[in-house]
Amino acid sequence: MKEFNLRKVVAIAIGLAVVSALSATLNAQGVKSVEAVYAKSDFVPGDEIFFEDNLDNETMGEFPSQWDLLRGNAEVASIDGKKAIFLEAPDTKIVPLMKNMKSYLPDVFTFEMDFWTTNKEGYNTAYYVNFYDSNGNRVMSFQLECISEVQLRWYYLASGDDREGKLETDIKRTNSWHHLSISFNKRAFKAYINGSRVTNVPNMDTPVRFEIEREGWDDHIVYVSNVRIAKGAVPLYDRMMNDGKFITYGITFDVGKSTIKPQSMGEINRIVTLMKENPNVRFSVEGHTDNTGSAGTNQTLSEARSRAVVDKLVEYGISRDRLKAAGKGQTLPIANNGTDEGRAKNRRVEFIKL
Secondary structure: HHHHHHHHHHHHHHHHHHHHHHHHHHHHHOOHHHHHHHHHHHOOOOEEEEEEEEOOOOOOOOOOOOEEEEEEEEEEEEOOOEEEEEEEEOEEEEEEOOOOOOOOOOOOEEEEEEEEEOOOOOOEEEEEEEEEEEOOEEEEEEEEEEEOOOEEEEEEEEEEEEEEEEEEEEOOOOOOOEEEEEEOOOHHHHHHHEEEEEEEEEEOOOOEEEEEEEOOOOOOEEEEEEEEEEEEEOOOHHHHHHHHHEEEEEEOOOOOOOOOOHHHHHHHHHHHHHHHOOOOOOOEEEEEOOOOOOOHHHHHHHHHHHHHHHHHHHHHOOOOOEEEEEEEEEOOOOOOOOOOOHHHHOOOEEEEEE
């Protein structure tokens, strides 16, 4: 703990260059670099969810009801105890069902999905998420190729020019789920795997729609789940000052648990920064659930989750006397629990100014 505090003092005094060098030394000694984690974990999902599909109400073996098929074949299946869309045939393409199928992405948005990797002998996995502009041009093809490990390639347009990039990650091919997050802000495209940034494209042409594609080889196993699209976020300080509170969907948990997922660190960092910059601000941290399951279970879960958030903020330097944990269960919905999007909006953490 003394080493961590010393490093923070050094960071303030002599800047980021020394922090980087000292972080390497501390990491070699087994001390986690919080700043390094934050630097790569800045994803924050949009505030207004306008598409979500966790497949809870889908029938096994049927085509998923919130999607359309452009090519190939897909159906609802289960893998590792989780419902997913199985892109069964080579070159399969699916798109979300929207009111305007040709244009639905705003100029600031976030996209998320879970994807499966396999270590089954003789099989591989490849996912393409393709984005198109209003003229039908593909402005970004973000490709996850899971062979021995997850390798990334991206091909995109910037002012009409073809550009590309690639990265080999340290994510090994296993029988497991991973999380892809993408943010787009007017011209900047960022992508994250399991909460850590892997792609930062500062300038690309603006997309208005997307598709998910299975690559064309016969030996591929491709499953996707938990697709969510949302409009971009309003700064926390502005929301706090205007409404006396803010709602966040960026803090997420393991299903049925109070364990905070790694991809939540971008939002945790924003809240830590907000509270450090406004030292007189105090919050009631309130956990909310949808109405899936019993009211008693949801109440207990929301209480545990709100305490977990408070504990995480305290861990990163916020005084506990500035925070109060409160679980609200399913008692205060803000949207219709009869739809996937509504349930997604009801699963939230609220910060109420005290």
